[in-house]
Each structure stands twice: as structure tokens, then as C-alpha cells.
Amino acid sequence: MAATQAVFGYSNFDAESKIEEKFLTVPDARLAGQELKTLTAEPHLAATPGDRRTVDYVAQKFRAAGLETEIVPYRVLLNQPKVVRVEAHDAAGKLLMSGPTPEHVDNDPYQDDPNVVMPFNSSSASGDVNGEVIYANYGRLEDFNELAAQHIDLHGKIVICRYGMNFRGVKVYIAEQRGAAGVLIYSDPQDDGYYKGDPYPIGPWRPETGVQRGSVQYLFKYPGDPETPGVASTPDLPDSARVSPDGNQPHIVSIPISYHDAAPILEALKGPSVPQGWQGALPFRYHLGPGGVTVHLVSQQDYQRRTIWDVIGKIPGSEYPNDWVVVGNHRDAWVYGAVDPSSGTAAMLEAVHGVGALLREGWRPKRTIVFCSWDAEEEGLIGSTEWVEQHAAEMNHAVAYFNVDVAVSGPDFSASAVPSLKQFIRDLTRDVPSPAGGTVFEQWRVYHANDETHRAVGAASLDLNQVHVGDLGSGSDYTPFLQHAGVPSTDIGSDGSYGVYHSTFDDFAWYTQNADPHFEYLQEMARVLGLEAVRMADTDVLPYDYVAYAREISGYLEAAKTKARETGLNSLDFTPAETAAARLTEAAQRIHALEASPSGDLARLNGTLRETETALLTESGLPNRPWYRHTIYAPGEYTGYAAVVIPGVNEAIDAKDAARAAQQLAVLAQALDRAAQTLDQFNR
Numbered sequence: 089m090a091a092t093q094a095v096f097g098y099s100n101f102d103a104e105s106k107i108e109e110k111f112l113t114v115p116d117a118r119l120a121g122q123e124l125k126t127l128t129a130e131p132h133l134a135a136t137p138g139d140r141r142t143v144d145y146v147a148q149k150f151r152a153a154g155l156e157t158e159i160v161p162y163r164v165l166l167n168q169p170k171v172v173r174v175e176a177h178d179a180a181g182k183l184l185m186s187g188p189t190p191e192h193v194d195n196d197p198y199q200d201d202p203n204v205v206m207p208f209n210s211s212s213a214s215g216d217v218n219g220e221v222i223y224a225n226y227g228r229l230e231d232f233n234e235l236a237a238q239h240i241d242l243h244g245k246i247v248i249c250r251y252g253m254n255f256r257g258v259k260v261y262i263a264e265q266r267g268a269a270g271v272l273i274y275s276d277p278q279d280d281g282y283y284k285g286d287p288y289p290i291g292p293w294r295p296e297t298g299v300q301r302g303s304v305q306y307l308f309k310y311p312g313d314p315e316t317p318g319v320a321s322t323p324d325l326p327d328s329a330r331v332s333p334d335g336n337q338p339h340i341v342s343i344p345i346s347y348h349d350a351a352p353i354l355e356a357l358k359g360p361s362v363p364q365g366w367q368g369a370l371p372f373r374y375h376l377g378p379g380g381v382t383v384h385l386v387s388q389q390d391y392q393r394r395t396i397w398d399v400i401g402k403i404p405g406s407e408y409p410n411d412w413v414v415v416g417n418h419r420d421a422w423v424y425g426a427v428d429p430s431s432g433t434a435a436m437l438e439a440v441h442g443v444g445a446l447l448r449e450g451w452r453p454k455r456t457i458v459f460c461s462w463d464a465e466e467e468g469l470i471g472s473t474e475w476v477e478q479h480a481a482e483m484n485h486a487v488a489y490f491n492v493d494v495a496v497s498g499p500d501f502s503a504s505a506v507p508s509l510k511q512f513i514r515d516l517t518r519d520v521p522s523p524a525g526g527t528v529f530e531q532w533r534v535y536h537a538n539d540e541t542h543r544a545v546g547a548a549s550l551d552l553n554q555v556h557v558g559d560l561g562s563g564s565d566y567t568p569f570l571q572h573a574g575v576p577s578t579d580i581g582s583d584g585s586y587g588v589y590h591s592t593f594d595d596f597a598w599y600t601q602n603a604d605p606h607f608e609y610l611q612e613m614a615r616v617l618g619l620e621a622v623r624m625a626d627t628d629v630l631p632y633d634y635v636a637y638a639r640e641i642s643g644y645l646e647a648a649k650t651k652a653r654e655t656g657l658n659s660l661d662f663t664p665a666e667t668a669a670a671r672l673t674e675a676a677q678r679i680h681a682l683e684a685s686p687s688g689d690l691a692r693l694n695g696t697l698r699e700t701e702t703a704l705l706t707e708s709g710l711p712n713r714p715w716y717r718h719t720i721y722a723p724g725e726y727t728g729y730a731a732v733v734i735p736g737v738n739e740a741i742d743a744k745d746a747a748r749a750a751q752q753l754a755v756l757a758q759a760l761d762r763a764a765q766t767l768d769q770f771n772r
């Protein structure tokens with residue numbers, strides 16, 4: 089990189105440029121591969137002995153790099169499966185299937201370990217139920233509404249739906265609301281199996297017996313320990329401080345199955361033929377039910393308060409020790425988790441390796457860097473949520489949270505971020521080499537340009553200096569940071585064909601065959617992640633772009649207004665929110681000029697910039713889910729993973745609730761006014 093380069097947030101980048109160049113030479117592909125192999129040597133489900141061994145390994149790596157390291161335990165409610173059984177009979181009483189069938193392919197060296205946990209849904213209820221079957225496609229709100237339109241009653245029925253399109257907890261949430269007695273969730277080959285390409289072990293896609301485990305917690309209500317919303321589950325927390333998990337978990341049984349086990353049920357199912365978009369890739373016509381088949385579900389879940397462990401490694405800042413730059417990745421896996429999350433852990437360990445090399449040469453970051461290895465993310469973002477709740481005071485001036493989860497499943501870089509950090513992540517990828525040649529930014533742009541040609545005939549042509557950075561919904565550990573505590577966050581990954589998500593086959597053999605045989609993309613991700621931390625920790629002025637933020641918010645308001653009109657909510661007054669957004673835009677433009685040529689009281693400028701994100705939180709939280717406090721971003725109640733923007737307003741419009749929409753527009757206008765005022769206090 090050129091020594092004369094100008095970087096937003098730095099008055100002079102020369103010294104930092106040398107530090108970053110040094111950092112980039114350290115993360116090592118071969119070492120990352122060794123780390124990945126060690127981390128994935130055995131199953132490491134949260135709160136198990138295998139998990140504990142990864143705790144000690146990661147802690148040892150943190151200490152070796154010179155980080156102040158501690159192992160932080162929490163005591164949280166978790167279920168582990170004792171019995172999971174599914175049987176199906178036809179109308180004549182003949183047995184059609186009995187499962188779950190063990191996950192198995194030819195020649196996978198890892199699949200037969202006795203510690204591979206049987207497929208189950210974390211947060212499922214225990215139960216023993218019989219019922220007729222109804223097929224509900226992806227289990228989206230519109231799918232359930234279609235069944236209702238066809239007068240198909242779900243009371244006492246077993247809903248079978250396929251994975252994809254939304255968070256699995258949402259499928260169970262709606263099924264329970266509609267009166268279902270149980271839910272089967274299966275992986276249709278159309279979505280991540282042979283319809284996409286060759287299944288493992290020939291290719292990367294889901295084999296016949298592969299099952300996607302996963303949590304069905306109602307994380308769109310709140311994530312973390314179901315018994316302690318807003319409070320940290322420290323080991324000394326008295327039981328009297330815990331609440332019922334009732335509002336956070338389904339009350340019905342749900343069981344994940346393979347298409348091997350789903351096929352005999354779906355094939356026997358009678359009733360109306362499915363709407364065309366509901367047909368999957370199994371070789372027969374699908375029907376909605378009921379009729380032709382009944383299923384029997386047995387689920388015995390062992391619920392206990394179990395101990396989980398975060399590993400936290402700190403490097404104290406030299407100038408602003410109270411301003412934390414937090415970097416995190418979860419460590420727990422459903423089974424081996426080579427991609428999810430161990431590729432992220434290996435990348436983080438090599439980022440730590442790089443930062444350790446800088447420390448040995450005498451470098452100290454201006455701000456404190458905190459590396460975090462989270463536990464029990466898979467069950468509901470638990471390790472990160474409890475830690476954020478424990479450090480609520482520190483979070484008020486944490487300047488960034490940089491997440492990585494599924495770091496590498498292939499070569500295609502992607503990122504999501506709060507709008508103020510979208511340009512930061514684009515700029516930074518211009519300084520990291522790609523294994524495919526050129527920089528990460530250049531490969532990212534090429535990939536997106538191709539992507540665009542495939543999907544959008546006649547769409548506006550791409551700006552070649554821009555690449556799309558997504559919005560943060562949920563499904564990983566940035567959720568408590570951004571949506572509860574208001575810490576500006578990013579999430580990065582390198583994606584490819586990945587059909588073994590949450591199955592036993594997400595192992596080292598699959599990884600080296602399909603994702604990244606030479607671990608070069610682990611090295612790439614280590615460099616990007618580490619550079620995020622180093623650059624943010626040393627910056628003169630926090631490089632938040634509130635002009636971009638205000639522009640996005642104005643766009644969200646415009647879209648919501650159109651939707652309100654289409655929904656028939658014509659009397660909703662958007663003017664106060666639009667006026668506040670315009671005021672934020674003007675304040676952002678003034679502060680942006682100051683950021684571009686930093687001088688004067690930088691500590692005060694940085695404080696102002698950081699407080700502006702906090703100003704977007706609302707103390708009372710979102711309607712019916714007070715834990716979620718961010719007025720601009722939340723996971724959707726009916727999407728779970730995908731972000732809903734200006735959620736209070738949009739979800740009220742979706743529910744056709746004019747009074748609530750008006751009230752939420754007022755809450756939003758106040759938040760935007762607070763943010764504008766915060767910036768203007770400095771401008772003045």
C-alpha cells in the first residue's frame with residue numbers, strides 16, 4: 089500500500105500504514121489449517137467436555153499472543169436430547185418410516201464418533217404426539233396464510249415444512265399460533281441437496297441422510313439465556329433473579345429430519361395438490377394433506393442449567409483504554425462445525441497471531457482491543473448476549489463490534505454492517521490481497537458484477553467503486569451488540585456452495601475437499617478481521633459515515649410510506665419522521681467535514697460520534713419485545729434472520745395497525761431528532 093494513502097479517520101496514515109503492512113504478513117494459511125484441524129478433531133457442542141477442550145486451546149493461543157486472557161463462565165438453561173423418534177403410518181396402519189435414520193455417507197472419517205449428538209432442535213418442547221400431516225412449504229407467514237385460505241385447519245396436526253427462507257424458530261412459532269401439535273422440519277434437495285449439485289462425498293451439497301440441527305428459540309423476542317433477558321447469567325446469579333422461559337421457547341415438539349426420512353411421509357400425503365411454488369425436488373407430486381399418513385413424534389429433552397464458557401482476551405489501549413474495539417466469533421458447534429464456526433475461530437486465532445506479533449515489537453493500540461470466543465451461539469447467541477448484558481456500562485462506549493461466524497465456505501467475500509461502517513469495510517478490503525489475485529475488494533466487485541448480470545436484466549448498471557454491503561438482521565453474535573446495546577457492528581464471511589450446514593458432515597474432510605483445500609481463505613479472513621480491529625483501534629477519529637446512515641434511513645422511510653399507502657393506511661403522517669431524517673442528514677454532512685480533516689478536541693468529537701448510534705436506541709424497546717432497542721434494525725418477527733428496517737414502523741404497517749404505526753413513527757422521529765441533536769451539539 090502506498091505510504092501517501094489517505095484513509096478516512098486518520099489525519100496522517102503513514103505510521104499506521106507500516107503497522108498494518110507488518111500485521112498483514114503474519115496470518116499464516118498453514119497454521120490456520122492446523123488450528124482448524126485441532127478445533128474440529130471432535131464434536132464440541134456447548135457445555136460438553138469437547139467444548140471445554142476448545143476453551144483451553146483458544147485460551148492458550150490468546151495467552152501465547154500476549155492477550156490478558158480470562159475464561160468467563162455463565163450458567164444457562166440448555167436442552168440436550170435423550171430420545172428423538174419419528175414414525176409414520178399409512179391409512180391402513182402400515183409402517184412407512186421409522187427414524188431418524190443415522191447420518192451416513194461412504195468414507196467420511198468423522199461421522200461415526202459416539203459424541204455426535206443426535207439431530208434435534210434446541211429449545212424444542214418434550215412431548216409424545218400423534219397426528220395427521222399438513223405440508224406448509226417453507227413455513228413462512230404467507231405459507232400458513234395460504235393454508236388458511238384453503239380452509240386447512242392445523243389444530244392437532246403435525247406440520248411438515250422445509251428449511252429455508254426464514255429462521256426455523258419462526259416456522260415453529262407460527263405453527264404453534266395456528267394450533268399445530270408438532271413440527272417436522274426437513275431439508276428439501278431443491279434447497280441444498282442434489283437439485284443444486286452433487287451431494288457430499290462427491291460434491292458439497294447435502295446428502296440424503298444429512299440433517300440440519302438448530303435452535304427454535306424465539307430469538308426475535310430476545311436471544312440469550314431464556315431465563316435471564318437483560319441480565320447476565322453469572323454463576324452467582326440467584327435463582328430468584330431468573331424468569332420463566334415461557335415467552336422465549338415453543339410449547340410444542342419440533343424435530344429436524346433428512347429428506348431420506350421426509351420422503352415417505354410426503355409421498356403418502358393426500359389432499360389438494362400443492363401450489364406450484366411449493367413443489368420441491370423429491371420425485372413425486374407434493375400434496376397439502378391431510379390424509380394418507382399419520383406421524384408419531386417422541387421428543388424427550390433434558391433441560392438443565394449448564395455451564396458454558398466464553399474466552400476473553402484483552403489488549404489495553406494506550407490512549408483510550410475505556411473505548412473497546414470488540415472482535416468476536418463463536419466456538420461451539422452442533423457437531424464438528426468445520427465451516428460453522430471453526431473456520432471463523434481459526435481465522436480469529438490467526439488475527440490474534442498477527443496482533444501478537446505487533447505487540448512483541450512494542451506496538452500498543454490506542455483503544456483497547458477485546459477478542460471474544462463465544463459459547464452456545466447455536467442455542468441462541470447465549471455466550472455473547474450474557475457478556476453484553478454483563479458489560480452494559482462498557483458497551484456505551486465500545487466503538488465497534490466485528491463479528492465473524494461462518495468465515496469460509498468458499499471464495500466469495502461478503503459483508504454486512506451498520507450503514508456508518510459500510511464504507512469502512514469496503515475501504516479496508518482494498519488493502520487485503522485475495523488468493524484469487526488482486527485485492528479482496530476487486531474480487532468482491534467482480535463477484536457482485538457477475539451476480540448482477542445473472543439476476544437483473546435491465547437493472548441499473550453497477551457503480552464499480554461500490555459493492556453491496558448488507559444489513560444486519562440476526563442469526564449471529566452481533567445481535568446483542570447492535571440491537572440491544574447500540575454498538576456499531578459488522579459481519580464478514582467468504583461464501584461458497586455449502587450443503588452440510590449443521591450436519592455431522594460439516595467436518596474437516598468436507599472442508600478440505602470443498603471449501604478451501606489450502607486454507608488461503610482462512611488467511612484472507614484473518615487479515616480482514618485483524619485489520620478491522622487494528623485500524624479501528626488506532627484511528628484518530630472514529631470513521632463512522634453518518635451521511636450514508638441518514639441516506640439509508642430516508643430510503644427506509646420512503647419505502648415504508650409507499651407500503652403504508654398500498655396497505656390502505658393513508659392517514660399516517662410521515663412528516664415529523666421525514667423532517668427529523670432531513671435534520672440528521674444536515675448534521676451528518678457538517679460532522680463528516682470535520683471527520684475528513686480532524687483537528688481540535690478529538691476525544692470530544694469521538695464521544696459525539698459514538699453517542700449518535702446510542703441515540704438511535706429507544707429505552708422502552710420495540711412493541712412486544714423490549715429487549716430489542718434499536719429503532720433502525722431488528723430481526724423480523726416473521727423472518728428471524730433477515731433484517732427488518734425501522735422495525736417498529738414496518739411491522740405495525742404489516743399488521744395494518746394504524747395506531748401502533750403512528751406511535752412508532754413518533755418514537756422513530758424522536759430517535760432521529762436525538763441523533764441529529766447529538767451531532768449538532770458538537771457542530772455548535
Ligand SMILES: [Zn+2]
Binds near residue numbers: 418428429465493494
Ligand atoms: Zn455459527
